[in-house]
Amino acid sequence: MDVRLVNPFINATINVLETMAFMTVDAGKPYLKSDNVAVGDVSGVLGLTGVANGTISVTFEEKCILKIVSNMFGETMSELNNEIADAVGELTNMISGQARRELEEIGKVFKAAIPSVITGRKHSIIHYTEGPKIAIPFNTADGDFTIEVCFER
Amino acid sequence: MDTSIKILIVDDFATMRRILKNILKQLGFKNLVEADDGTSAWEVLEGQSIDLIISDWNMPKMTGLELLKKVRASDAYKGTPFLMVTAEAQKQNVIEAVQAGVSNYVVKPFTAEAISDKLEKILK
Numbered sequence: 001m002d003v004r005l006v007n008p009f010i011n012a013t014i015n016v017l018e019t020m021a022f023m024t025v026d027a028g029k030p031y032l033k034s035d036n037v038a039v040g041d042v043s044g045v046l047g048l049t050g051v052a053n054g055t056i057s058v059t060f061e062e063k064c065i066l067k068i069v070s071n072m073f074g075e076t077m078s079e080l081n082n083e084i085a086d087a088v089g090e091l092t093n094m095i096s097g098q099a100r101r102e103l104e105e106i107g108k109v110f111k112a113a114i115p116s117v118i119t120g121r122k123h124s125i126i127h128y129t130e131g132p133k134i135a136i137p138f139n140t141a142d143g144d145f146t147i148e149v150c151f152e153r
Numbered sequence: 154m155d156t157s158i159k160i161l162i163v164d165d166f167a168t169m170r171r172i173l174k175n176i177l178k179q180l181g182f183k184n185l186v187e188a189d190d191g192t193s194a195w196e197v198l199e200g201q202s203i204d205l206i207i208s209d210w211n212m213p214k215m216t217g218l219e220l221l222k223k224v225r226a227s228d229a230y231k232g233t234p235f236l237m238v239t240a241e242a243q244k245q246n247v248i249e250a251v252q253a254g255v256s257n258y259v260v261k262p263f264t265a266e267a268i269s270d271k272l273e274k275i276l277k
Binding site for chain 1: 171172244
C-alpha cells in the first residue's frame with residue numbers, strides 16, 4: 001500500500017475535530033491491525049474508489065464521541081443514540097472529503113460513498129478490500145479514537 | 154443582512170442541519186426550514202416561498218448539484234441565492250457547481266465565521 005495515502009487522513013482527522021468540535025487531538029503511532037474487532041464503541045465506515053479502492057473507518061470510545069458531539073451541538077450529549085450515530089457518519093464524511101482534497105494535490109483522485117455507522121462494544125469493522133489495515137490511534141483529553149485506512153495492495 | 158428571510162437547509166445528515174441551524178440562529182435568522190435530500194427540498198420549494206438555499210452536495214435520491222440545476226432551471230427560483238456547503242471540494246466539483254450557477258461554496262469542516270462571511274457576500 002502506498003503510505004502517501006495515509007497521512008492525508010491523519011491531517012484531515014485533526015483538522016475536522018479542531019474545527020467542528022474545538023478539540024485538540026494528538027495522533028499516536030500507526031500500527032498494523034490484524035483483526036476486524038473495533039477498538040471503540042461506535043464506528044463510521046466509508047468506501048473509496050479511484051486510483052486505488054479502499055475503506056476508511058473512524059472508531060470512537062463512548063466518552064470521546066459524547067464530548068465531541070456535545071461540543072459540535074453546544075449542548076451536553078449523555079448517551080449513544082441515533083443523533084450520535086448520525087454525527088459519526090458526518091464526521092467520517094468530512095474526514096474523507098478533506099483527505100481527498102489533499103490527495104488530489106498529489107494527483108490521486110478518489111470518489112467516496114455515503115458512510116455507514118456501526119455501534120456496540122467489540123463490533124466488527126469489515127473493510128471492503130483485502131490489504132493491510134493501518135490503524136492510527138488518537139488521544140484527546142476526553143477519551144480516545146482510532147482511524148483505520150485500508151487500501152488494496 | 155436581512156435576517157427575516159426564509160432559509161432552506163438541505164443535508165442528509167441531521168447533525169449538519171443542526172449545526173447550520175445553530176449558526177444561523179446565532180446570526181439572527183429565525184425563519185428556517187429543513188429537508189434531508191434534494192427530492193424533499195424540491196417538495197419544500199414547490200410548497201412555499203424560499204429566499205435562500207443552503208445545500209449539501211453528496212445526498213441520496215437527488216444530490217445537491219442536481220437540486221442546484223433544477224433550481225436554476227425553474228422560473229420561481231432561478232435567481233435565488235444557493236450556497237453549497239459540502240465536503241466535496243475537489244477541483245472538478247467546484248467547476249461543476251460554478252457552471253451550474255452556485256452563488257457561493259463553503260467547504261466542510263467550516264467555522265461559524267466562514268458561514269457568516271459567505272452569507273454577507275451572497276445577501277448584500
